[in-house]
Amino acid sequence: MGNMLDDQGLDLLFRKARTHNGWAADAQVSDAQLHAIYDIVKCGPTSANCSPARILFLKTAAAKERLRPALSEGNLAKTMAAPVCAIIAYDIEFYEHLPMLFPHDLTAKTWFNWSAAHAETTAFRNGTLQGAYLMLAARAVGLDIGAMSGFDNAAVDKEFFPDGKVKSNFLCNIGRGDESQIFARHPKFSFDEVCKIL
Numbered sequence: 001m002g003n004m005l006d007d008q009g010l011d012l013l014f015r016k017a018r019t020h021n022g023w024a025a026d027a028q029v030s031d032a033q034l035h036a037i038y039d040i041v042k043c044g045p046t047s048a049n050c051s052p053a054r055i056l057f058l059k060t061a062a063a064k065e066r067l068r069p070a071l072s073e074g075n076l077a078k079t080m081a082a083p084v085c086a087i088i089a090y091d092i093e094f095y096e097h098l099p100m101l102f103p104h105d106l107t108a109k110t111w112f113n114w115s116a117a118h119a120e121t122t123a124f125r126n127g128t129l130q131g132a133y134l135m136l137a138a139r140a141v142g143l144d145i146g147a148m149s150g151f152d153n154a155a156v157d158k159e160f161f162p163d164g165k166v167k168s169n170f171l172c173n174i175g176r177g178d179e180s181q182i183f184a185r186h187p188k189f190s191f192d193e194v195c196k197i198l
């Protein structure tokens with residue numbers, strides 16, 4: 001058997017990791033930590049290495065104020081209080097970068113640019129995966145996260161991505177969580193309820 005993450009690592013990434021709704025008052029996230037997170041995210045697999053995620057890390061009060069009008073009521077206070085809110089977005093013209101990202105086959109661009117719908121599906125799929133890598137990467141560097149889809153995507157796109165080539169997917173607060181504000185662990189499906197081995 002190859003290497004395996006130990007119990008501490010599995011707990012940190014998954015088993016004891018929770019969605020956070022509140023943030024330690026003194027918590028800060030450094031730019032170096034955000035770079036460290038991205039340097040992990042970029043290693044995660046995407047189809048043809050297309051890497052469509054585009055990430056805005058909103059850290060300043062001014063940047064978060066621009067997000068405020070798009071947030072749902074339930075996500076407002078915790079997002080404004082979080083040290084960082086990441087907008088995980090995707091570039092619908094990601095294929096323009098394939099000659100750099102996938103140089104061993106320079107026809108790769110043509111696999112995606114023949115249909116806007118196909119390109120967008122690919123960008124959304126892989127951008128979502130990269131968003132998941134980001135959540136795990138943040139946990140891996142010792143931070144906590146709270147992902148959110150409760151916001152007005154069109155309003156975020158208008159405010160942050162006005163050229164229409166990048167679309168928001170979901171938001172992710174990042175910081176050091178306040179354990180007193182997490183919900184009780186929700187039930188999870190067992191293997192037999194949702195998996196089959198054929």
Ligand SMILES: Cc1cc2nc3c(=O)[nH]c(=O)nc-3n(C[C@H](O)[C@H](O)[C@H](O)COP(=O)(O)O)c2cc1C
Pocket residue numbers: 017018019020074075146147148149150151170185186
């Ligand atoms: C893509 C995504 C969107 C989510 N949207 C919201 C949201 O808008 N507001 C919220 O409070 N929680 C949101 N959550 C958190 C989930 O409700 C939470 O992950 C789930 O209930 C499981 O809880 P746990 O992560 O603590 O195990 C979201 C999670 C994900 C992954």
